[in-house]
Amino acid sequence: MNDISRQTLADTGNILDNAALNDPIARVQGIPLLEIPQDLYIPPEALQVFLETFEGPLDLLLYLIRKHNLDILDIPMAELTRQYIAYVETMRADQLELAAEYLLMTALLIDIKSRMLLPHPAIIQEEEADPRAELVQRLLEYERIKQAAIHLHNLPLVGKDFMLTSVWTDFIAERQFPDVNPQDLCDTWLALTERLKLNRNHTIRYEAISVRACMSEILKNLQPRGSASFTELFSNISNIHKLVASFLALLELAREALVDIVQSDRFGTIYVHTCHSDRAN
Amino acid sequence: MSTPAILTEPIEANLVLSLNDQVVRVVEAALLTTSEPLTINDLKKLFEGNIDKKMLHESLTILDEKWCNSGIELVLVAGGWRFQSKPEMQIFLDRLNPQRPPRYSRAVMETLAIIAYRQPVTRGDIEEIRGVAVSTQVIKTLESRGWIETIGQREIPGKPYLYATTRHFLDDLNLQSLEQLPSLENFNSLNISAEEKLNDQRIDQESGESSIHESI
Amino acid sequence: MSTPAILTEPIEANLVLSLNDQVVRVVEAALLTTSEPLTINDLKKLFEGNIDKKMLHESLTILDEKWCNSGIELVLVAGGWRFQSKPEMQIFLDRLNPQRPPRYSRAVMETLAIIAYRQPVTRGDIEEIRGVAVSTQVIKTLESRGWIETIGQREIPGKPYLYATTRHFLDDLNLQSLEQLPSLENFNSLNISAEEKLNDQRIDQESGESSIHESI
Numbered sequence: 202m203n204d205i206s207r208q209t210l211a212d213t214g215n216i217l218d219n220a221a222l223n224d225p226i227a228r229v230q231g232i233p234l235l236e237i238p239q240d241l242y243i244p245p246e247a248l249q250v251f252l253e254t255f256e257g258p259l260d261l262l263l264y265l266i267r268k269h270n271l272d273i274l275d276i277p278m279a280e281l282t283r284q285y286i287a288y289v290e291t292m293r294a295d296q297l298e299l300a301a302e303y304l305l306m307t308a309l310l311i312d313i314k315s316r317m318l319l320p321h322p323a324i325i326q327e328e329e330a331d332p333r334a335e336l337v338q339r340l341l342e343y344e345r346i347k348q349a350a351i352h353l354h355n356l357p358l359v360g361k362d363f364m365l366t367s368v369w370t371d372f373i374a375e376r377q378f379p380d381v382n383p384q385d386l387c388d389t390w391l392a393l394t395e396r397l398k399l400n401r402n403h404t405i406r407y408e409a410i411s412v413r414a415c416m417s418e419i420l421k422n423l424q425p426r427g428s429a430s431f432t433e434l435f436s437n438i439s440n441i442h443k444l445v446a447s448f449l450a451l452l453e454l455a456r457e458a459l460v461d462i463v464q465s466d467r468f469g470t471i472y473v474h475t476c477h478s479d480r481a482n
Numbered sequence: 483m484s485t486p487a488i489l490t491e492p493i494e495a496n497l498v499l500s501l502n503d504q505v506v507r508v509v510e511a512a513l514l515t516t517s518e519p520l521t522i523n524d525l526k527k528l529f530e531g532n533i534d535k536k537m538l539h540e541s542l543t544i545l546d547e548k549w550c551n552s553g554i555e556l557v558l559v560a561g562g563w564r565f566q567s568k569p570e571m572q573i574f575l576d577r578l579n580p581q582r583p584p585r586y587s588r589a590v591m592e593t594l595a596i597i598a599y600r601q602p603v604t605r606g607d608i609e610e611i612r613g614v615a616v617s618t619q620v621i622k623t624l625e626s627r628g629w630i631e632t633i634g635q636r637e638i639p640g641k642p643y644l645y646a647t648t649r650h651f652l653d654d655l656n657l658q659s660l661e662q663l664p665s666l667e668n669f670n671s672l673n674i675s676a677e678e679k680l681n682d683q684r685i686d687q688e689s690g691e692s693s694i695h696e697s698i
Numbered sequence: 699m700s701t702p703a704i705l706t707e708p709i710e711a712n713l714v715l716s717l718n719d720q721v722v723r724v725v726e727a728a729l730l731t732t733s734e735p736l737t738i739n740d741l742k743k744l745f746e747g748n749i750d751k752k753m754l755h756e757s758l759t760i761l762d763e764k765w766c767n768s769g770i771e772l773v774l775v776a777g778g779w780r781f782q783s784k785p786e787m788q789i790f791l792d793r794l795n796p797q798r799p800p801r802y803s804r805a806v807m808e809t810l811a812i813i814a815y816r817q818p819v820t821r822g823d824i825e826e827i828r829g830v831a832v833s834t835q836v837i838k839t840l841e842s843r844g845w846i847e848t849i850g851q852r853e854i855p856g857k858p859y860l861y862a863t864t865r866h867f868l869d870d871l872n873l874q875s876l877e878q879l880p881s882l883e884n885f886n887s888l889n890i891s892a893e894e895k896l897n898d899q900r901i902d903q904e905s906g907e908s909s910i911h912e913s914i
Binding site: 567571 | 723724726727728730731736740743744745746768769770781783784787790791794
Binding site for chain 1: 517568586588594
């Protein structure tokens with residue numbers, strides 16, 4: 202809000218309060234007001250700013266009730282409605298879009314007022330609800346919320362009334378590697394084969410894991426020297442299943458041209474060489 | 483494990499500290515380095531759970547006493563324990579950081595009050611109470627501040643979202659629970675005594691100067 | 699202004715603190731609430747400049763001594779002074795924010811699974827099974843982890859490298875040998891739903907070889 206509108210707002214406030222408080226007369230745009238304005242005179246330039254300070258028709262109604270010391274539990278509907286309409290009419294002249302919710306309230310006020318005017322039998326009067334009751338409830342509720350909002354507003358707020366400690370610390374600990382467990386691998390493998398199954402272009406053969414592992418093992422054993430004797434390769438294997446698998450692995454390696462199996466003479470030592478051209482040369 | 487981890491891990495080779503001293507040191511360092519409040523369970527995590535709650539509470543008492551004379555204080559909010567600067571430090575600290583946190587309009591504060599007191603509420607409920615439409619901007623402002631969140635939808639046509647305040651809201655306002663807010667019935671509407679107060683305390687929208695409103 | 703602001707502003711009504719105590723309190727609160735380092739000039743701002751550098755340095759010395767036995771320390775870094783947690787606190791503080799270990803991408807996991815179950819394999823083999831090209835990055839990730847290695851080259855045009863898993867891989871996965879990797883049969887027994895079992899039986903039939911796997 203700029204300074205000019207603040208001034209206008211303050212002036213408006215003075216004028217409004219003057220009616221009730223008999224304070225010295227205010228100035229509007231530098232011109233002193235010689236007479237206390239009766240009822241609800243507001244300079245048109247100030248009205249817009251003034252109305253913007255209200256959060257809606259309920260807020261305006263509460264203001265009117267307070268300003269005129271009306272009893273909220275026994276609202277004189279005629280007076281309240283008349284004053285309210287006076288505001289809304291002025292508002293409509295300037296800011297029609299602002300007035301929509303205010304107009305709805307006007308209708309409500311007139312409705313309440315007219316219902317109160319309706320004659321009703323004295324006997325059942327006690328049981329009949331006061332047409333104003335709902336409005337009063339809403340006004341009371343809104344008034345409480347307004348005060349609650351003020352209370353919340355006045356509570357100490359982080360960053361405004363106090364600060365949080367934030368001592369520097371290196372929260373980036375040593376880089377962690379992804380964790381993989383065997384079941385993850387198995388699941389991945391199965392998902393992969395499931396996917397492959399759907400793909401007709403591929404024929405899938407499930408091979409014995411252990412044979413494949415043995416192939417790796419044999420290649421690793423061959424790596425240091427590039428060759429080994431047949432018996433050497435199997436000398437450390439005590440398990441018969443492993444022995445068979447290793448033998449199959451060796452044959453598979455030969456079939457896949459990964460190793461050469463050489464026997465120079467009959468019943469002589471069988472040597473296994475890696476088929477590594479670089480090394481061979 | 484029967485041995486608390488704090489015993490098995492060297493903290494300072496050349497200093498033999500009592501177990502409790504070490505706990506206090508660790509708890510203090512943790513509370514000072516984190517801006518988020520820490521619950522007793524969080525504090526237990528510091529020691530991999532190998533500590534009893536009694537010792538943690540003792541440590542907090544020691545820290546509370548240790549700090550009471552300084553510009554920082556130990557407080558308990560909804561989210562747990564935290565250190566924060568005392569209000570009287572603010573005048574100094576503000577000089578370091580001239581930007582002030584945003585002040586919220588009356589629309590925002592009234593919406594927040596309705597959600598805080600009447601939660602869970604729909605936007606329609608808020609509009610009913612305030613008598614005006616609630617702009618999306620107002621809701622967004624409160625959501626982005628982390629003060630309100632949707633906690634479901636009401637089973638009526640249109641399935642409007644239900645809003646409630648968050649734990650972060652309580653933390654930011656230095657509250658331990660919603661019960662710490664005065665009950666709505668305590669705000670006596672339009673009492674003659676309250677009337678004057680009300681006039682003085684009107685929340686201003688942008689100016690941040692309540693003096694304007696005092697003149698209204 | 700000739701009078702330092704700290705003298706004119708009440709800090710705590712019922713406590714008469716010496717000027718220096720107040721300076722230390724304010725400096726401490728400022729350093730604890732800002733994560734950025736504060737220069738001597740920043741610290742001067744706290745008092746609107748109405749303080750000499752000597753007093754600030756004295757305050758910093760006092761704070762340094764006060765804190766030396768705790769879990770946080772006052773340090774001078776390029777930008778200025780700040781409190782930071784001592785390295786030995788790290789092990790405790792890390793437990794508060796346990797970092798969720800990162801996860802490998804599907805490409806990495808599938809490549810690893812293929813190498814583990816079908817080793818030795820070439821990149822071409824992997825690509826054939828996965829149906830997509832295997833990026834060098836994927837291979838490098840697994841190599842740098844020390845989980846796969848080349849154990850030779852296949853004697854076919856291009857002489858592609860043959861990959862196999864390492865001893866380190868087995869160690870990291872807590873396996874004695876590759877045989878301990880879950881087999882398809884193990885997986886079957888884990889499934890409870892009949893539909894899935896049926897599905898798996900079909901896999902077995904298609905493969906025609908799974909029954910041999912166990913016996914080898």
